[in-house]
Amino acid sequence: MGYLRIGELSKRTETNNETLRFYETKGLIDAPRRSEAGYRLYTADAVERVNFIVRAKRMGFSLKEVTELLSLQVEESDSTCGEVKQLAETKLADIELKIIELEKMRDALQKITAACCGGEESAVHCTILNALAAH
Amino acid sequence: MGYLRIGELSKRTETNNETLRFYETKGLIDAPRRSEAGYRLYTADAVERVNFIVRAKRMGFSLKEVTELLSLQVEESDSTCGEVKQLAETKLADIELKIIELEKMRDALQKITAACCGGEESAVHCTILNALAAH
DNA sequence: CTTTACCCTCTTGTTAACTTTAGGGTTTAC
DNA sequence: GTAAACCCTAAAGTTAACAAGAGGGTAAAG
Numbered sequence: 001m002g003y004l005r006i007g008e009l010s011k012r013t014e015t016n017n018e019t020l021r022f023y024e025t026k027g028l029i030d031a032p033r034r035s036e037a038g039y040r041l042y043t044a045d046a047v048e049r050v051n052f053i054v055r056a057k058r059m060g061f062s063l064k065e066v067t068e069l070l071s072l073q074v075e076e077s078d079s080t081c082g083e084v085k086q087l088a089e090t091k092l093a094d095i096e097l098k099i100i101e102l103e104k105m106r107d108a109l110q111k112i113t114a115a116c117c118g119g120e121e122s123a124v125h126c127t128i129l130n131a132l133a134a135h
Numbered sequence: 136m137g138y139l140r141i142g143e144l145s146k147r148t149e150t151n152n153e154t155l156r157f158y159e160t161k162g163l164i165d166a167p168r169r170s171e172a173g174y175r176l177y178t179a180d181a182v183e184r185v186n187f188i189v190r191a192k193r194m195g196f197s198l199k200e201v202t203e204l205l206s207l208q209v210e211e212s213d214s215t216c217g218e219v220k221q222l223a224e225t226k227l228a229d230i231e232l233k234i235i236e237l238e239k240m241r242d243a244l245q246k247i248t249a250a251c252c253g254g255e256e257s258a259v260h261c262t263i264l265n266a267l268a269a270h
Numbered sequence: 271c272t273t274t275a276c277c278c279t280c281t282t283g284t285t286a287a288c289t290t291t292a293g294g295g296t297t298t299a300c
Numbered sequence: 301g302t303a304a305a306c307c308c309t310a311a312a313g314t315t316a317a318c319a320a321g322a323g324g325g326t327a328a329a330g
Contacts, residue, residue, distance in 0.1 A: 007306065017307080018289060026287090037296055039307055048264055055236050060195025063287070069240075072247055072263050085248055092244045099237050101190050102230050105204075109227045112207060113220055128207045129183055142276065152277080153319060161317090172326055174277055198317070277326070283319075290313065297306070 003041040013050040020050070028053055028067060059098065065091075108132045138176040148185040155185070163188055163202060194233065200226075243267045 006017045013020075023029045029049055032042045049070070056066045072088050108131035145151045158164045164184055167177045184205070191201045207223050243266035250261045 005307075016289090019287085021308090022288060035296095035307095037307075038309095039296080045264075048267075052264060052267065056240070057287095058195060059233060059237055059240070060193060069263055072244075088244050088248045092241060092248065095237050095241045095244065098194060099234055099241065102194055102234050102237070105191070105194070106227060106230045106234065109207075109223050109230065113223045113227065128204055129180075129187060132183075132187065140277075151319085154317085156278095157318060170277095170326095172277075173279095174326080192317095272330095274329085275327080278324080280322090282321075285318090286316090288314080291311085293309095295306105295308070297304100299304080300302090 003043065004046065006040045006042070009042050009046055009050065012047050014054055015050060023050070023053065023063075026063060026067075028063060028070070059095075104132060138178065139181065141175050141177070144177050144181055144185065147182050149189055150185060158185070158188065158198075161198060161202075163198060163205070239267060 004012075006020055010016045010020055020029070024031055029046060032040045032046065035041055052070070053063075053066050056069060057063070061069065068087060069091060072084060072091070105128075108128050111131040112128060139147075141152045141155055145155055148155075155164070159166055164181060167175045167181065170176055187205070188198075188201050191204060192198070196204065203222060204226060207219055207226070240263070243263050246266040247261055247263060
């Protein structure tokens with residue numbers, strides 16, 4: 001009880017069974033324990049992990065990068081702490097850059113929607129490139 | 136004068152000649168005028184356009200989605216204004232969601248880098264998933 | 271005036287990230 | 301107890317997004 005079979009996990013993560021097995025072969029999710037018949041039995045935190053993968057992918061991270069993100073952990077051992085911190089900071093910079101660029105796009109799109117069908121100035125000629133150009 | 140050949144354009148956009156020709160076949164950039172010998176001659180705004188494509192791709196938009204973003208323009212005709220606004224708003228929602236999720240990741244990463252090698256609490260066991268779970 | 275760096279088209283190859291197919295066993299609902 | 305729904309592996313197929321190669325013109329520097 002409390003275990004999820006693969007179909008249940010895929011339903012809760014907007015994935016499908018094949019993708020989950022694929023992620024397992026790629027090392028993105030741990031091989032779970034199996035039932036007597038060989039069925040995969042996942043615990044609840046698999047849902048978190050898979051959802052993280054799905055979200056990170058939507059952000060434009062490759063599976064290789066997602067693997068790196070997931071590998072980030074500060075252990076008690078503390079021996080690899082320097083590398084971890086280094087990697088985390090690199091990824092942090094990546095993410096901050098993405099946020100900034102997305103904010104620019106958002107502003108440009110807001111200009112477009114504001115200029116469009118907004119009343120008097122509705123007949124303006126405007127593209128996302130123009131909106132971005134106009135800072 | 137004032138025209139760029141393909142090599143010049145690729146240098147200014149972190150792309151390469153093959154990619155630019157590929158984007159042309161896919162309709163992401165307009166077929167430019169040609170020299171007598173058949174060389175592509177780009178104008179300066181090609182640089183803007185290609186850079187936009189590059190940035191949007193880094194954000195996790197597919198070429199198909201980039202095409203949609205680039206097609207967003209409010210024309211004087213005003214006939215398609217409703218659709219344009221609709222599409223722009225959909226993309227805007229996409230982008231805003233991405234920003235929010237990236238901000239969550241950023242916060243989680245900041246927690247990791249703060250906890251790591253930060254002095255007294257350096258021996259804490261911490262992963263990005265934990266950091267995300269802890270709100 | 272020729273060598274070196276560019277450019278062209280067309281075809282084929284590559285990589286990532288799945289998806290589908292084939293050929294089976296297992297669980298569960300009637 | 302038998303269908304329908306679910307699960308397994310292994311291998312082949314697919315799609316997006318390029319990259320590379322073949323074979324051949326063009327531009328510009330010495």
